[in-house]
Each structure stands twice: as structure tokens, then as C-alpha cells.
Amino acid sequence: MKTIGILGAGQLGRMLALAGYPLGLRFRFLDPAAEAPAEQLADRLTGAYEDLVCLQQFTPGLDLVTYEFENVPVTTARYLAQRVPVYPPPAALEAAQDRVVEKQFFHQAGLSTVPFAEVNSRPELTTAVQQIGLPAILKTRRHGYDGKGQVVLRTVEDLPQAWTVLGGVPLILEAMVSFEREVSLLAVRGREGTIAFYPLVQNQHREGMLRLSLAPAPGLTADLQQEAEECGRRVLSALDYVGVLAIEFFQMPAAQGGPRLLANEMAPRVHNSGHWTIEGAETSQFENHLRAVLGLPLGSTACLGCAAMINLIGTIPPLAPLLSLPDVHVHLYGKSPRPGRKLGHVTVRTPDAATLLARLTVVQRLVHDE
Amino acid sequence: MKTIGILGAGQLGRMLALAGYPLGLRFRFLDPAAEAPAEQLADRLTGAYEDLVCLQQFTPGLDLVTYEFENVPVTTARYLAQRVPVYPPPAALEAAQDRVVEKQFFHQAGLSTVPFAEVNSRPELTTAVQQIGLPAILKTRRHGYDGKGQVVLRTVEDLPQAWTVLGGVPLILEAMVSFEREVSLLAVRGREGTIAFYPLVQNQHREGMLRLSLAPAPGLTADLQQEAEECGRRVLSALDYVGVLAIEFFQMPAAQGGPRLLANEMAPRVHNSGHWTIEGAETSQFENHLRAVLGLPLGSTACLGCAAMINLIGTIPPLAPLLSLPDVHVHLYGKSPRPGRKLGHVTVRTPDAATLLARLTVVQRLVHDE
Numbered sequence: 001m002k003t004i005g006i007l008g009a010g011q012l013g014r015m016l017a018l019a020g021y022p023l024g025l026r027f028r029f030l031d032p033a034a035e036a037p038a039e040q041l042a043d044r045l046t047g048a049y050e051d052l053v054c055l056q057q058f059t060p061g062l063d064l065v066t067y068e069f070e071n072v073p074v075t076t077a078r079y080l081a082q083r084v085p086v087y088p089p090p091a092a093l094e095a096a097q098d099r100v101v102e103k104q105f106f107h108q109a110g111l112s113t114v115p116f117a118e119v120n121s122r123p124e125l126t127t128a129v130q131q132i133g134l135p136a137i138l139k140t141r142r143h144g145y146d147g148k149g150q151v152v153l154r155t156v157e158d159l160p161q162a163w164t165v166l167g168g169v170p171l172i173l174e175a176m177v178s179f180e181r182e183v184s185l186l187a188v189r190g191r192e193g194t195i196a197f198y199p200l201v202q203n204q205h206r207e208g209m210l211r212l213s214l215a216p217a218p219g220l221t222a223d224l225q226q227e228a229e230e231c232g233r234r235v236l237s238a239l240d241y242v243g244v245l246a247i248e249f250f251q252m253p254a255a256q257g258g259p260r261l262l263a264n265e266m267a268p269r270v271h272n273s274g275h276w277t278i279e280g281a282e283t284s285q286f287e288n289h290l291r292a293v294l295g296l297p298l299g300s301t302a303c304l305g306c307a308a309m310i311n312l313i314g315t316i317p318p319l320a321p322l323l324s325l326p327d328v329h330v331h332l333y334g335k336s337p338r339p340g341r342k343l344g345h346v347t348v349r350t351p352d353a354a355t356l357l358a359r360l361t362v363v364q365r366l367v368h369d370e
Numbered sequence: 371m372k373t374i375g376i377l378g379a380g381q382l383g384r385m386l387a388l389a390g391y392p393l394g395l396r397f398r399f400l401d402p403a404a405e406a407p408a409e410q411l412a413d414r415l416t417g418a419y420e421d422l423v424c425l426q427q428f429t430p431g432l433d434l435v436t437y438e439f440e441n442v443p444v445t446t447a448r449y450l451a452q453r454v455p456v457y458p459p460p461a462a463l464e465a466a467q468d469r470v471v472e473k474q475f476f477h478q479a480g481l482s483t484v485p486f487a488e489v490n491s492r493p494e495l496t497t498a499v500q501q502i503g504l505p506a507i508l509k510t511r512r513h514g515y516d517g518k519g520q521v522v523l524r525t526v527e528d529l530p531q532a533w534t535v536l537g538g539v540p541l542i543l544e545a546m547v548s549f550e551r552e553v554s555l556l557a558v559r560g561r562e563g564t565i566a567f568y569p570l571v572q573n574q575h576r577e578g579m580l581r582l583s584l585a586p587a588p589g590l591t592a593d594l595q596q597e598a599e600e601c602g603r604r605v606l607s608a609l610d611y612v613g614v615l616a617i618e619f620f621q622m623p624a625a626q627g628g629p630r631l632l633a634n635e636m637a638p639r640v641h642n643s644g645h646w647t648i649e650g651a652e653t654s655q656f657e658n659h660l661r662a663v664l665g666l667p668l669g670s671t672a673c674l675g676c677a678a679m680i681n682l683i684g685t686i687p688p689l690a691p692l693l694s695l696p697d698v699h700v701h702l703y704g705k706s707p708r709p710g711r712k713l714g715h716v717t718v719r720t721p722d723a724a725t726l727l728a729r730l731t732v733v734q735r736l737v738h739d740e
Contacts, residue, residue, distance in 0.1 A: 001704065018388055021411055023689070024702030024714070041391055041411045282697070297694035304674065319393070324667035327652070332394030334371065344394070 147208010280307030517578010650677030
């Protein structure tokens with residue numbers, strides 16, 4: 001019986017464990033947070049990722065280590081990798097933790113991104129705005145998530161206020177482009193290099209947080225899927241990646257020519273836009289991540305009909321009305337409600353897109369997030 | 371957040387917890403065994419079901435109690451029911467624990483069974499054989515499972531040996547009938563009386579243990595399903611039942627007239643012949659049991675294509691070849707291998723029956739049980 005160590009014990013870790021128990025696995029989590037969704041169903045150590053004593057308690061008996069959180073310190077991942085296999089490779093964390101490094105990595109791998117510039121001082125902000133143009137988004141290079149650590153700049157008058165809010169840490173200025181929609185690719189690569197892709201998903205964010213994913217992305221063409229997979233293949237190979245990786249893209253209008261997909265960011269882990277795979281795909285992203293890191297054959301990524309995933313943010317709606325609807329599957333994370341917190345998600349899976357849209361309207365009426 | 375107490379921490383309890391975490395539930399198990407599959411993913415008390423001190427430690431903070439094991443002492447269930455809601459009702463345990471009481475209950479509810487007779491002494495065995503005829507099966511009335519505690523009688527010469535093996539405890543003699551096949555009905559009834567049925571499943575036993583279930587039962591007709599559901603409805607109503615209940619039937623040849631289904635036994639719990647529902651039905655038996663006992667709306671019992679469930683008994687085959695097959699889903703219970711022990715199961719789910727049979731042949735070659 002193999003035991004997998006997971007850095008981070010949030011909902012992603014929890015769903016990894018739920019997918020892994022049927023494979024006969026055991027889990028041990030490490031997370032600094034007081035409350036951790038995965039601790040309800042597995043052993044959990046509480047401690048900082050940088051705490052060597054804690055890391056030494058964490059590793060004995062582990063067959064391998066993985067993470068559900070991309071901001072695990074790279075030094076921690078490298079320290080662990082000297083003691084036990086760590087997947088995905090720590091280099092993937094490094095590439096994903098800093099928005100400038102990430103975009104440079106995308107370019108090196110042959111992917112396109114929006115224009116961007118480093119910003120390390122107030123004068124550099126002015127120069128960057130002249131270079132990139134407005135509107136643009138000023139973001140912290142590190143530790144941003146769910147829309148935190150970013151400010152939209154529409155006119156030069158927005159610069160002083162934005163600098164007051166974000167200045168003092170390394171920043172990036174990104175051009176705001178008129179994209180058609182946001183899509184994401186869930187990719188998985190096994191230890192032997194086998195690669196599989198889920199179909200592109202269409203994502204809808206509000207206030208920087210993912211609200212809705214539709215899978216497959218409506219109107220998805222073979223061309224677009226192929227372009228995404230080519231991007232995915234380049235990233236996976238460049239990192240000698242093992243496990244599930246998510247890449248978020250802006251899909252640009254076809255008329256503009258050139259690539260349709262601009263890589264926005266990547267997550268070297270299972271991803272919120274892949275939760276639909278639990279019911280909507282032959283093999284879930286969670287099971288496929290575990291298969292990959294264990295060196296087992298990857299499972300089919302084929303869809304079972306169409307799916308929509310709606311995040312439950314801030315409050316949990318009454319369960320009975322939701323569960324009385326056909327085709328609806330509820331996933332709660334065992335977290336205390338708090339504004340802006342992802343508490344669960346609902347997946348609607350139907351045989352066809354028309355039924356999906358009909359169901360979705362009803363579900364969205366029941367799910368009033370803040 | 372609700373906490374459910376479960377008596378018995380075997381694989382059924384483990385799969386109940388795996389289905390219940392996404393509903394935001396927590397679990398506490400009670401089981402006397404040294405090794406218990408559910409303890410890997412939930413709190414577990416170790417102690418006898420009759421141990422009052424243990425039961426008093428078990429109940430605080432529980433919202434309700436259910437069981438995964440039908441041989442929990444009825445007195446225990448009644449003791450708990452004075453402190454916390456217990457579903458299914460303890461009366462269902464009572465009806466299912468004794469083969470004579472069970473068959474009498476079936477008759478009272480209007481179901482048919484094979485001819486049977488009580489046997490409490492050696493002379494009564496002779497009388498029962500004269501009354502029932504041979505071949506027949508002599509069984510202990512209580513605590514038999516997976517073919518244990520039973521002997522087939524083919525001629526009167528078999529009687530002395532059978533008596534030596536089983537005599538001394540209350541017995542039942544059952545006629546051996548020439549049935550077409552064994553089928554089982556998974557039924558679920560909510561707290562408000564709503565009832566749902568999964569399609570009949572065809573079961574194949576060997577050495578008294580379930581080896582293979584096919585869902586829906588090949589060639590299942592609407593008439594047969596209706597006859598089974600009528601039986602199910604009678605049993606559920608008679609017991610004012612809440613939760614999932616399994617009834618095993620012998621399906622008799624149509625030519626004989628009368629009822630096609632003879633009730634063999636029932637299990638007031640989730641059942642091995644319902645494991646296929648995890649991938650093969652819209653809502654699994656485990657989730658529906660939890661929905662029922664919580665008073666939540668039942669989920670759809672519709673099939674997603676066809677499914678076959680193969681038990682892994684005694685040994686676990688290498689995972690990689692199994693996982694490399696399409697449509698295959700592996701479920702291990704985290705148990706140490708031991709001859710005759712159910713260690714896991716494999717479900718094959720396909721869009722149609724022809725593909726199912728093709729896959730099944732391959733899977734069965736890989737799954738060599740003892």
C-alpha cells in the first residue's frame with residue numbers, strides 16, 4: 001500500500017484523496033492553515049512549508065510527494081526531492097510562481113502571451129505604460145490568486161493609486177486584450193512521457209474568481225483543440241512534467257490571424273477548471289494526476305456528455321433543492337463559510353448541450369453567491 | 371456539518387464515507403475488528419457492538435446512526451435509537467438476521483420463497499427432508515455470509531455429516547430449486563417515503579461468494595423489473611424502511627407460471643451487487659443511502675450505459691494492466707490480502723452491452739482470484 005505526501009490540504013488535496021482511496025492509496029498532508037479540508041479524511045501535519053523539523057516528520061514512509069498548491073516554496077520541494085520522489089518536478093513550481101518568469105517560460109516554449117513588462121519602481125511603471133499602452137493590468141509577480149494582488153489601469157490618472165496599493169514588491173504590467181473568451185487546457189503527462197488532454201474548457205471569472213466552467217468549451221473546433229494541445233505538449237516537454245497541469249488561455253478573435261490562444265498562466269497541479277471531470281470525464285483529473293505520479297497508465301480523458309461546473313463561493317445554498325434536480329452533483333469541501341471563500345462546487349452533467357443549458361439556468365438561480 | 375455514525379467499518383462503510391464527503395458530511399465508525407478499511411479515512415472506535423461504554427463514546431455529537439453490516443445486534447441498534455435517529459429501522463435488522471424470520475417476513479409481505487423448514491434437532495432434520503425433498507440446503511439461521519454455515523444435501527446419506535458440521539445451533543432447510551439465474555434489486559426509500567429502484571442486476575456466485583454482477587441484468591424485461599419493484603415496494607413499506615435495501619431473488623423459468631421471482635434473502639444496507647452504481651448509475655447506492663437517511667431528495671437511479679462488477683477476492687492483480695484498459699475502474703479497500711477475502715472490485719462501464727462483454731473477457735483474464 002503506497003502512501004502519498006501532499007503539500008497543501010485544501011479542497012484540491014481533499015479531492016485527490018477521494019480519488020486515490022479507491023486505488024488503495026494512503027495520504028499524508030502538510031499544511032500551515034488552522035482549518036484544512038483534507039484533514040477530515042487523512043492524516044495531516046500542521047506546520048510551515050519552510051519548517052525543516054516539520055518536513056522531517058512529514059517524509060518518513062512516503063512513497064512520493066506531490067502538491068495541490070503552486071506557491072509551495074521551491075526550496076521545500078527541492079529539499080524533499082533529495083529524500084523522496086517529488087512530482088511534478090520542482091522546476092514547474094519555479095516557472096509558475098512568478099508571472100514574469102512564467103511568461104518568459106511560455107515564450108521560450110513557443111507559446112504566445114499578451115505584451116508585458118517588469119515593473120520594479122515608480123518610474124518603471126510609467127515607462128511600462130508607455131510601452132504596453134492602456135488599458136493594462138498591474139499585478140504582483142508572486143502570490144497572487146483569485147484576483148488578489150492586481151489593479152486595472154485605464155488612464156494615466158490610475159497610476160499613483162495603483163502604485164500606492166501594489167508598489168514595493170516586484171510587479172508586472174500586462175496589456176489588456178480584447179479576447180473572445182477564457183479557456184483552459186487540462187493536460188496530464190505520465191512518468192514515461194505519455195500525454196493526455198481533456199477537451200478545452202470555457203471559463204467565466206467574476207471579481208478575479210472562477211465562477212463557471214463549461215466542458216467541452218461551447219463550439220470547440222478540432223483546430224482550436226489542436227492548437228491548445230500543441231501548446232500543452234510544448235510546456236509539458238519543456239518541464240519534463242509529471243502529473244496534471246492546467247494552462248489558462250485567452251482565446252482571440254479568429255479574424256486577427258496568428259495564434260488564437262494566448263497563454264495567461266499555468267498551474268502545476270489539478271485545477272478548479274477541471275472539477276467537472278469527476279462526473280464529466282471517463283477518468284477525473286484527480287485520478288489521472290495520481291496515476292501519472294505513480295507511474296500507472298493514464299486513464300481516458302473522454303467526456304461523458306457535457307458538463308458545467310459552478311463554484312459555491314461565500315455561502316452554501318440549501319442542499320435539498322439542488323439535490324432534487326436531475327443531473328446535478330454536489331461537492332462540498334467541509335469549510336466554514338466566509339465571504340469570497342470557495343466552499344464547494346456543483347457539477348451538472350447531461351447527455352447534450354441543450355439539456356445542459358436548461359439545467360444550468362435552474363441551478364444558477366439556486367446558487368446565489370455573494 | 372453533519373456527522374454520521376456507522377456501525378461497521380468495512381469496505382461498505384469506506385465507500386459510504388467516500389460518497390458522503392462531497393456532501394459535506396463527517397463520519398465516525400464503530401467496529402470490533404483489528405483492521406478496518408474505513409479507519410483509513412475517518413475516525414473509528416474499536417470495540418464490541420454490545421459494549422455499552424463504547425456505545426456511549428460513540429454517540430456524542432452524531433446526527434444519526436446507520437450500519438453497513440446486518441449482523442449488528444438488534445439490542446445495540448435499539449439502544450442507539452433511544453439516543454439518536456437510527457436508519458434503517460432496527461426492525462429491518464431483526465427481519466434480516468434470521469433466515470426463518472426473514473422468509474416468514476417475505477411471506478407476510480406477499481413475496482414468494484423456496485419451500486423451507488425449521489430444523490432444531492436431528493429428528494427434525496429427517497422430518498424436514500421428508501417434507502422439502504432433496505436436493506436441499508441446510509443452513510444456520512443466523513450469522514451465515516458468503517456461503518459460510520451451509521451444506522448441500524443431495525441424498526439421505528449426506529444427513530449425518532451435515533448434522534455433525536452444523537447441528538447444535540438453530541438451522542433451516544431450504545429446497546434447492548432449478549432457477550434460471552440469481553438477480554438482485556437495489557431499492558432505496560427516503561424518510562418521507564419516496565422510493566427509487568435501480569434496474570435488476572444479474573449475479574454470479576462461486577463458493578457462496580459474489581463474483582460478478584451485470585447491470586442491468588441481460589435481457590431484463592419491463593415485466594420482470596415491475597415484478598421485482600412490486601416485491602421491493604412491499605418489503606420497504608412493511609418495514610417503514612429508510613435507506614438502501616438489497617433483495618436477492620432466484621429468477622424461475624417463465625414456463626412454470628406463477629411468480630418469476632423467489633425472494634432468497636435481503637440485506638438492510640448497501641450491497642456488493644450495487645457497487646457498479648458508482649460509475650454505472652447517475653447516483654451511486656452509497657450516495658442514495660446517505661441522501662435517504664439524511665432526509666434529502668433521492669438521486670436518479672438511471673444507468674449510464676451498461677456495467678459489470680467483478681470482485682477481487684484473495685489477491686489483488688497488478689494494477690497497471692487493468693488500468694491500461696479502457697472503461698475499467700478499480701476500487702481497492704485497503705485490506706491485507708487473505709484467501710477468500712473481498713479486497714476490492716473492478717467496474718467496467720460501457721455505452722452498450724456488446725462492448726461490455728468484449729471488455730469483460732479481457733478483465734476476467736487479468737483478475738485471477740483463487
